[in-house]
Amino acid sequence: MNGVLDAEAGGGVYHALLGTVEQVGIATLIAAPIGLLTAVYLVEYANGGKLAKAVTFFVDVMTGIPSIVAGLFVLATWNLILGFGPSGFAGAMALAILMMPVVVRSTEEMLKLVPNELREASLALGIPKWRTILKVVLPTAIGGITTGVMLAVARITGETAPVLLLVFGTKLINPNPFEGAQSSLPLYVYEQYAVGTDAAVARAWAAALVLIAFVMILNLVARGIARWKAPKTGR
Numbered sequence: 001m002n003g004v005l006d007a008e009a010g011g012g013v014y015h016a017l018l019g020t021v022e023q024v025g026i027a028t029l030i031a032a033p034i035g036l037l038t039a040v041y042l043v044e045y046a047n048g049g050k051l052a053k054a055v056t057f058f059v060d061v062m063t064g065i066p067s068i069v070a071g072l073f074v075l076a077t078w079n080l081i082l083g084f085g086p087s088g089f090a091g092a093m094a095l096a097i098l099m100m101p102v103v104v105r106s107t108e109e110m111l112k113l114v115p116n117e118l119r120e121a122s123l124a125l126g127i128p129k130w131r132t133i134l135k136v137v138l139p140t141a142i143g144g145i146t147t148g149v150m151l152a153v154a155r156i157t158g159e160t161a162p163v164l165l166l167v168f169g170t171k172l173i174n175p176n177p178f179e180g181a182q183s184s185l186p187l188y189v190y191e192q193y194a195v196g197t198d199a200a201v202a203r204a205w206a207a208a209l210v211l212i213a214f215v216m217i218l219n220l221v222a223r224g225i226a227r228w229k230a231p232k233t234g235r
Contacts, residue, residue: 001171007197013207015173016188019088020214022177023167023184024157026092027099032149035103042104043111044133062101070097071162079166086168088177091184094162099152106148110141143226150222154215160186185211 004011038055046052074094078084114137122132138145163169168181169191185207192204 002173004171006195006200009199009202011203013185013188013203013210015171016183016185016207017210017214018173018175019167019177019182019184020157020186020211022175023088023092023095023163023182024153026089026177027095027156028149028153030092030096031099031103031152035100035149035152036107036145038100038104039107039111040133040138042108044129044137059101059104062097063105065098066161067094067098067159068161068165070094071165073097074162075165085179086166086181087179088167088174088182090166091163091182092177094166095156095159098159098162099156102152102155103149106151107141107145110144110148111137113144114140146222146226150219153218157215157218158186158211160184160190163187164190185214 001011001015038059042052042055046055071091071094074090074097078090078093079086084090118136118140119132122136123129127135163184164187167184167187169183169187170181171183174180174182189204189207189211192200192207195201
């Protein structure tokens, strides 16, 4: 989009697609492991303790947080207090906050569906609990866990408010998510539709189609991984 006028036909979404891929990827790398470990603790180790109740309460609170609040929190801490400028990484941290409770809840439910007989059989063979979780529980639930992570990814991919606050948007291609303003597909759709010209609205619709295709491809990949990693049952 560099050098393309708002009323002029042409341009593209490469800079926005690159920003979306990087921001969502970083957010997933942050939120997925933390959410998975939290869910494992709540299901396998907590036993209804005070810490588990506190964690469950905060997860419930985070589930209802509006996206703009997550963006303002990162803006206040990362940008204003610590002094960092706009970047894709700042937006990714806000997206990770929105993604974490979804991952925790979905993973928690999938782990609860794993039959206790599998755990007891593994422990009866003298296998430590951590290895039972790693080799028996998680592989059994991997299909549901992967689906839950992809649902969380789809939930954050279309977020505009945190990106608008923290990433700012730019017409330039910025491949570095840790420095300088970036763009993203939902922000690009908002910016182009706000311009209102025929060419800009056409670009907004094109970006929206790319965004839908991006989420669809992610879901297809998740289904493939879940089917590949699902435990095989012999006859």
